[in-house]
Amino acid sequence: MILDLKSGTYYGLDLLGAQIWSLIKDPVSVIAIRDAIMAEFDVDAVTCERDVAAFLEHMEIAGLVEVKNAPTS
Numbered sequence: 001m002i003l004d005l006k007s008g009t010y011y012g013l014d015l016l017g018a019q020i021w022s023l024i025k026d027p028v029s030v031i032a033i034r035d036a037i038m039a040e041f042d043v044d045a046v047t048c049e050r051d052v053a054a055f056l057e058h059m060e061i062a063g064l065v066e067v068k069n070a071p072t073s
Contacts, residue, residue, distance in 0.1 A: 002064060011062070016041070020055050024065060030056070 002011040002021065013021060019040060023033050034049045041048075059065040 006063065009062075011064070016051065017055055020052060024056075027068075 002013065016037065019037060020033055023036055030049065030052055033052050034045065037043065037048050037052060038045065043051075056065060056067050060067045
């Protein structure tokens with residue numbers, strides 16, 4: 001469970017959501033999250049990356065995470 005202290009809203013996480021949440025304690029790329037999830041679950045790269053991106057988008061909309069683009073050189 002995640003509690004948004006600003007709104008008082010609780011968010012329940014399934015197994016995948018909890019795994020992603022634990023991986024984003026520190027800044028990390030979507031690719032690194034994808035690779036870690038693929039090592040734990042039987043899922044292809046395209047599906048996994050799509051699901052990770054959807055989870056992060058949902059959490060960003062809720063104001064629980066900040067998603068930044070990778071710096072370009």
